[in-house]
Amino acid sequence: MPIYTPPLRDMQFVMHEVFNVVDEFKNLPPHAEVDADTINAVIEEGGKFATDVIFPLNISGDTEGCTLDKATHEVKTPAGFNEAYAKYVEGGWPALSCDTAYGGQGLPFVLNQCMYEMMNSANQAWTMYPGLSHGAYECLHAHGTDEQKKIYLPKLTSGEWTGTMCLTEPHCGTDLGMLRTKAEPQADGSYKITGNKIFISAGEHGMTENIVHLVLARLPDAPVGSKGISLFAVPKFKVNADGSLGERNPIFCGALEHKMGIHGNATAQINIDGAIGSLVGQPNKGLAAMFVMMNAARLGVGNQSLGLTEVAYQNALAYAKDRIQMRSLSGVKAKDKPADPIIVHPDVRKMLLTAKAYAEGGRALAIYCAMLLDKELHHPDEKVRKDSGEMLALLTPIVKAFLTDNGFDATVMCQQVFGGHGYIKESGMEQFVRDARINMIYEGTNTIQSLDLLGRKILGNNGATLKKFGKLVGALVQEEGVNEKMAEFINPVAMLADQMTKFTTELGFRGMQNPDEVGAAAVDYLRVAGHLVFGYFFARMAQVALREIAAGNTDPFYGAKLQTARFYFAKLFPETASLMRTARAGSKPLMETDLALA
Amino acid sequence: MPIYTPPLRDMQFVMHEVFNVVDEFKNLPPHAEVDADTINAVIEEGGKFATDVIFPLNISGDTEGCTLDKATHEVKTPAGFNEAYAKYVEGGWPALSCDTAYGGQGLPFVLNQCMYEMMNSANQAWTMYPGLSHGAYECLHAHGTDEQKKIYLPKLTSGEWTGTMCLTEPHCGTDLGMLRTKAEPQADGSYKITGNKIFISAGEHGMTENIVHLVLARLPDAPVGSKGISLFAVPKFKVNADGSLGERNPIFCGALEHKMGIHGNATAQINIDGAIGSLVGQPNKGLAAMFVMMNAARLGVGNQSLGLTEVAYQNALAYAKDRIQMRSLSGVKAKDKPADPIIVHPDVRKMLLTAKAYAEGGRALAIYCAMLLDKELHHPDEKVRKDSGEMLALLTPIVKAFLTDNGFDATVMCQQVFGGHGYIKESGMEQFVRDARINMIYEGTNTIQSLDLLGRKILGNNGATLKKFGKLVGALVQEEGVNEKMAEFINPVAMLADQMTKFTTELGFRGMQNPDEVGAAAVDYLRVAGHLVFGYFFARMAQVALREIAAGNTDPFYGAKLQTARFYFAKLFPETASLMRTARAGSKPLMETDLALA
Incomplete structure (x- = not known):
């Protein structure tokens, strides 16, 4: 059976030693009192929840899956899932970073980030139920009417109800402009919604007495395409004026998808047969409202793969220390055993260290992004709020695509460490791979993320935000440029930042001539950008580790951190060398003739 | 439902136009009469078998899986598998490249290679039953006693019986030196075998009346380690002197493994409780005898991934032409539709072309290897036989590891082309990924292949065989060096060959100082070698295509081939640029301290 230990030490290192989050929080009025003890206590308790409550349900949930009762349209989630959710609610976890105005605890997103990383390590399929729900909370908090907020936010905050996002239809996923679900205005100001949705995560279940679906649909007079889409809140059970539940709304699960992984999550086909809903935000501005949820979800998906990377690493490491097979090439290491533990073999170490580096780099990036989100929401200085939002927007597609590509590779490598035993279900390793696979696809495929990064976030503002990231790198060079011990960490990052600036300008020119040049380079470009970001954070982590070691700190954590960075x-x-080269090879080898794909 | 069309045109191109196999066969006495018409007719019929008989059973076989009746120890394979096997036998397919002395058709391995590629595209799990069986045939043909040959070879040739290879035990896979299964000599010259084996592919089934297990075990006086392992033929049912079946031998399936993929294949735990077997080859030389089977199996595993790459590509291509989503960045392409087919998008094309290039490069390499095998076995000139065998030995780990790594990436990319629909079982795409995953693990993990390549096949003979491959590259440069149109294909290969020569020498020196340097570089090195080989074959394919186009041939196949090469x-x-760099980074970042993996 797989093991999992919450990586509290590394989280604390990133939060307290690298980013000094408590100092940052002091500048954010709602979080000014949040101290290190609180933070550490919360993540410790969160780690217990993840480890004790939902981790034991991961393999069983995968094996059992979800079932639909076609007569009642109700979905049965795997054994133990409902009880685990009840404990989650009982512990107040849904409220962690929710608004105190609706019963939330109002704690920083940085904490939510750590909590979700651990829950994703423990059980991605289960974690998607509260995860989607939190996204619905964010969307209604940002765009709901006062009445919608009053009805839904307290229930989503407490976890008594959950939420979903209903976007995809059979003929459109990426291209939501083509969606067909209809919303007809009713005399009482409500809307009657009709259509068919697919791939709705956590779309139906018996964990809560009600579910609020956020549904994209078209008004009768809506313009064609993506400018004619509106967003509606459509509850499973209508809500009476006193807040009690009314009649069942005809928004039903018609079938559950048979998937490669995340079997414990009910991925539903949702049939909407004249269900009554209310408009969220402005008519025809539904995509903008939904993007609040999408951006949160994209960070969340990156975090899913971060969690899987960590848990896969821990298991592969334990196996590599325990499994004996062959002798070290450089001489017998375990004289008392008939063979050496496989951790002596260089390539086994390479696979382990790859997963470790992806986990530690990803954790730093994810916590940094959560900090940006806290600042965007609560910093008293408008310019800081704006800058934080822009930087977060730049980093979001990197978190989504880079962390999920890395996470897939990491889970595959950790499975490989197990040899044939990794292919067997009981090891748990193959499930990590199957679960990680969806993260590269949903909430916008990784190709879409790369176009968002290069086309919109970088070329769209002439590289202004990228330059701001470049300034962070520049500041580090300034600060540590004379420190010889930092050279091995800073030089490659500084060089890449320089190359990227030139390459971005070059791509901007090329893209003006031929937009396919942007599409051809985007995926490679995003990976290069990911390494720029990881490289920067590894340099900052190495900076702290070197400082501690110089100060006489003998905690082996710092030596290990330096080695991972190296x-x-x-x-x-x-x-990055090859990626720059293949990106530069341009669109011609892809587009020149139709023959290629005959 | 997935589609599949046998790639007959490309196979014919490689066999007839690139390698001129018919001319090569003229020099091999048993194959001197094999002409192009025969070859084409055989692969056409083989393609029909793959497409019509076993392809329809691929998804159903995955869904149903195999079941063990614990009372009888009999295994039920998925519906239709037994009937498909009966048709395979009826068609005479098991005999295709078997020795005519035992009822075989004696056709070249080149044909067997094409047949198996198509069967692997259609149904890898099913194809493993005859595949393992053919390996057992090879082993007994090379190392069996006259009596073993007389008993087993006609039955394996006709397909009336099948065979397995029983190597792995719970505590040893890579490190067979640790195996514990025992063989006690009996008064009548037979051996009584006792032990437990795991991961035995096609280990039990009801397709045939008997199964011959080739089992590695230790004699009582055997030296410790890998030099004390002997090989035994242990039939499920004992065979009487007249060839009829005798009593059941106590070699039973104790359980079936629950796996990530290849569900249609019965991966068995085999309990051997004093079963009677006969010695194959010399006492304590079992590993050498088994290696005949292993080498065939390693080529076979590369071929499995080649098959999956092709079928995944075909499905992704069809989907990309059909699925409409978003407009081309460079302007509307399908004016009559609400969106463009996704094949207009550069990155979709990149994913498709990656799979296409891996399939076409892999096919050229695999057919080349089969040709080498035919020459090694049948060329009248001993030096040619020896050279062919050495070149095949060099290329075998590349076929196994490079083709299976590529195949996994290709199936993942082709799944990605389907977006969310690729994660749903009904598309068939996720099964290709799950099935492809095992190919990187079994028959020696890809790390083991890389050590075999770099440590044994290259540094082990001071790069002599690699130099011979370099001479092939040199000959092509000689031949086409003045042809400007070939420069884009030849120059990168020639440059890489040169770099590899230097790098190999450097690694040889480093390895002498510290053997871990070899282990640290091997995986990257194998991938570079894979590209050298692919690059060479793409250059040769481009050479033929350019020649045909220059001669006025208007078949669009040649233009497409050129574009794939470009x-x-x-x-x-x-x-290769990055791989050389990371390989050169050496073992220090992996080995320097134990802290890294704490």
């Missing part, structure tokens, strides 16, 4: 720059970062 | 050199080959 491994990262020696063995992973250099792929 | 894509390959522009977008895939450049990863």
Whole structure:
């Protein structure tokens, strides 16, 4: 059976030693009192919940899956899932970073980030139920009417109800402009919604007495395409004026998808047969409202793969220390055993260190993004709020695509460490791979993320935000440029930042001539950008570790951190060389003739 | 439902136009009469078998899986599997490249290679039953006693019986030196075998009346380690002197593994409780005898991934032409539709072309290897036989590891082309990924292949065989060096060959100082070698295509082949730059301290 230990030490290192989050919180009025003890206590308790309550349900949930009762349209989730959710509610976890105005605890997103990383390590399929729900909370909090907020936010905050996002239809996923679900205005100001949705995560279940579906649909007079889409809140059970539940709304699960992984999550086909809903935000501005939820979800998906990377790493590491097979090439290491533990073999270590570096780099990036979100929401200085939002927007597609590509590779490598035993279900390793696979697809495929990054977030503002990230790198160079011990970490990042600036300008020119040049380069470009970001954070983490070691701190954590950073720059970062080359090869080899794909 | 069309045209191109196999066969006495018509007729019929008989059972076989009756120890394979096997036998397919002395058709391995590629595209799990059986045939043909040959070879040739290879035990896979299964000599010259084996592919089934298990075990006086392992033929039912079946031998399936994929294949735990077997080859030389089977199996595993790459590509291509979503960045392409087919998008094309290039490069390499095998077995000139065998030995780990790594990436990319629909079982795409995953693990993990390549096959003979491959590259440069049109294909290969020569020498020196340097570089090195080989074959294919186009041939096949070659050199080959860099980074970042993995 798989193991999992919450990586509290590394989270604390990133929060307290690298980013000094408590100092940052002091500048954010709602979080000014949040201290390190609170933070540490919350993540410790969160880790217990993840480890004790939902981790034991991960394999059983995968094996059992969800079932639909076609007569009642009700879905049965795997054994133990409902009880685990009840404990989650009882512990007040849904409220962690929700608005105190609706019963929330109002704690920073940084904490929510850590909590979700651990829950994703423990059980991604289960975690999607509260995860989607929190996205619905964010969307209604930002765009709901006062009445919608009054009805829904307290229930979503307490966890008594959950929420979903209903976007995809059979003929449209990426291209939501083509969606067909209709919304007809009713005399009482409500809307009657009709249509068919697919791939609705956590779309139906018996964990809560009600579910609020956020549904994209078209008004009768709506313009064609993506400018004619509106957003509606459509509850499973209508809500009476006194807040009690009314009649069942005809928004039914018609079938459950048979999937490669995340079997414990009910991925539903949702048939909407004249269900009554209310408009969220402005008519025809539904996509903008939904994007609040989408951006949160994209960070959330990156976090899913971060969680899987960590848990896969822990298991592969334990196996590699325990499993004996062959002798070390450089001589017998375990004289008392008939063979050496496989951790002595260089390539086994390379696979382990790859997963470790992806987990640690990803954690730093994800916590940094959560900090940006807290600042965007609560910093008293408008410019800081704006800058934080822009930087977060730049980093969001990187979190989504880079962390999920890395996470897939990491889970595959950790499975490989197990040899044939990794292919067997009981090891748990193959489930991590199957679960990680969806993260590269949903909430916008990783190709879409790359176009969002390069086309919109970078070329769309002439590289202004990228330059701001470049300034962070520049500041580090300024600060540590004379420190010889930092050279091995800073030099490659500074060089790549310089190359990227030139390359981005070049791509901007090329893209003006031929937009397919942007499409052809985007995926490689995003990976290069991911390494720029990881490289920067590894340099900052190395800076702290070097400082501690110089100050006489003998905690082996710092030596290990330095070695992971060195491994990262020696063995992973250099792929940027090839990526720049293939990106530069342009669109011609892809587009020149239709013959290629005959 | 997935589609599949046998790639007959490309197979014919490789066999007839690139390698001129018929001319090569003229030099091999048993194959001197094999002409192009025979070859084409056989692969056409083989393609029909794959498409009509076993392809329809691929998804159903995955869904149903195999079941063990614990009372009888009999295994039920998925519906239709037994009937498909009966048709396979009826068609005489098991005999295709078997020795005519035992009822075989004696056709070249080149044909068997094409047949198996198509069967693997259609149904990898099913194809493993005859595949393992053919391996057992090879082993007994090479190392069996006259009596073993007389008993087993006609039955394996006709397909009336099948065979397995029983190597792995719970505590040893890679490190067979630790195996514990015992063989006690009996008074009548037979051996009584006792032990437990796991991961035995096609280990039990009801397709045939008997199964011959080739079992590795230890004699009582055997030296410790891998030098004390012997090989035994242990039939499920004992065979009487007249060839009829005798009593059941106590070699039972104790359980079936629950796996990530290849559900249609019965991966068995085999309990051997004093079963009677006969010695194959010399006492304590079992590993050498088994290696005949292993080498065939390693080529076979590469071929499995080649098959999956092709079928995944075909399905992704069809989907990309059909599915409409978003408009082309460079302007509307399908004016009559609400969106453009996704094949207009550069990154979708990149994913498709990656799979296409991996399939076409892999096919050329695999057919080349089969040709080498035919020459090794049948060329009248001993030196040619020896050279062919050495070149095949060099290329075998590349076929196994490079084709299976590529195949996994290709199936993942082709699944990605389907977006969310690729994660749903009904598309068939996720099964290709799950099935492809095992190919990187079994028959020696890809790490083991890389050590075999770099440590044994290259540094082990001071790069002599690699130099011979370099001479092939040199000959092509000689031949086409003045042809400007070939420069784009030849130059990168020639440059890489040169770099590899230097790098190999460097690694040889480093390895002498510290053997871990070899282990640290091997996986990257194998991938570079894979590109050298692919690059060479793409250059040769481009040479033929250019010649045909220059001669006025208007078949669009040649233009498409050129474009795939150009894509390959522009977008895939450049990863060698990073791989050389990370390989050169050496073992220190992996080995320097134990802290890293704490």
